[in-house]
Amino acid sequence: MSTNGTGPSDGSNGSVVTPDQGAPSTAPATPHEPECATGTPRTRPVPQVWPTAADRDAPAGAGWDALHEKIEESPAPQAMPLREARRLAQLALMIVLVCVGLAGGVWFLIPTEYTGRTELLYPVAVEQSTGFLREDRNLTTQLLLIGSRAVVEPVAGAHGVTVEDLQRRVTVEVVDSSEIIRVDVRAADRAEAVQLAGELTTRYMEISAGTRSAPAREYVSTELDKTRAALRTNPAPNLRERERALVAQLDSLTTADLARPVPTVLVPPFSVSAPAGPGVDVALVTGALLGVLVAAPVVLLRARRRRR
Structure with a gap:
């Protein structure tokens, strides 16, 4: 304590701090969390993560460059060996030749007409x-x-x-x-x-x-001959009418036959x-096309199995 009566020299307000009170705390006071109706404290919102100074200072496109480097470092797919490619080509050629031979054999077995x-x-x-x-x-x-x-x-x-x-x-x-x-x-x-x-x-x-009208013509001709024979013995008017009708009918049959x-x-x-029927060239071409259709999936399947 100062003896000149001017108060404490540390700039305090003159209050005496007792040992029981201790020194004042320098930590920031924590705000009181409000409680819910159930009595449990509410959860705090998740704080946002902002980019650091290192992220802001990174040049643009650095992520793409790293991805390109990883792709370049990955191993390239292995090409098919030349020996294996020759084997597959020989297999395809063999299948085509077999199909051509079968088509030619079938053509020769079919009898020629x-x-x-x-x-x-x-x-x-x-x-x-x-x-x-x-x-x-x-x-x-x-x-x-x-x-x-x-x-x-x-x-x-x-x-x-x-x-x-x-x-x-x-x-x-x-x-x-x-x-x-x-x-x-x-x-x-x-x-x-x-x-x-x-x-x-x-x-x-x-x-x-x-x-044609041969039966009808024969019938009309026969009736006409009978009518004329009857007219020789009995020239009745009704027989004359029948003769004219038969002649007209015979003329119409003749006209129809001519038309x-x-x-x-x-x-x-x-x-x-x-x-x-088809010639031998058609049979051979058909066999070759059939061979290509059969050889293509076989070769692709074998090539895929080799790569595994």
Whole structure:
């Protein structure tokens, strides 16, 4: 304590600090946390983490540079050895050659057939109006007639084959939307194919001529002869009327027959030079394509297993 009565020399307010009170604390006071209704203190909010001075001072793009360095340091994929690539190429070539050989063997095992061909002209009369539909129907009827059982059965019986077998070897079509009908017949021999085409054409012409009004014409001619014979003995008016009616009916049948299309042979039967069916070149190309389709997945699978 000062003796001059000016108070304490440390600048305090003159209060005396007792030993029980101790020195004042220099630590900052902690704020009181409010409590919830349950009595438990509330949790503090998570403090935000701000970038440090080192992060702010780092140059832009440093993270990408580190990623590039890691990628460059990673080991590069190993290339396939030349020896292994040759083995895979040899395997693919072997598969293709096997498929080509199988296709050629199948082609040689299939018996060769030859084609006999003939062409018919079936003109559609202009007087038969009803247009394109009528014309198409007439041609379709002739196509079905040529391949029908009525035409094929006698020819098949003469050659000792079944009707179904001969029908399978007969192809009938209209050439380029024209009035020409093409008839193709396949057989194991060229001469037999030409003979079958000729016999089928002859049989078709006979049936086509028989589909005309021959029965009706025969009936009308017979009735006309009877009526004229009766007129010689009894010239009655009713017989004269019947004679005129029969003559008119016979004239109409004749006109209808003249207007009906008559098929004619445009090209006589001949042998087509090329054999029927695909040639050996088509078979070999097909085998090669099949070999490539088989070899590709096999080679890829083996290459993937080698890399593992």
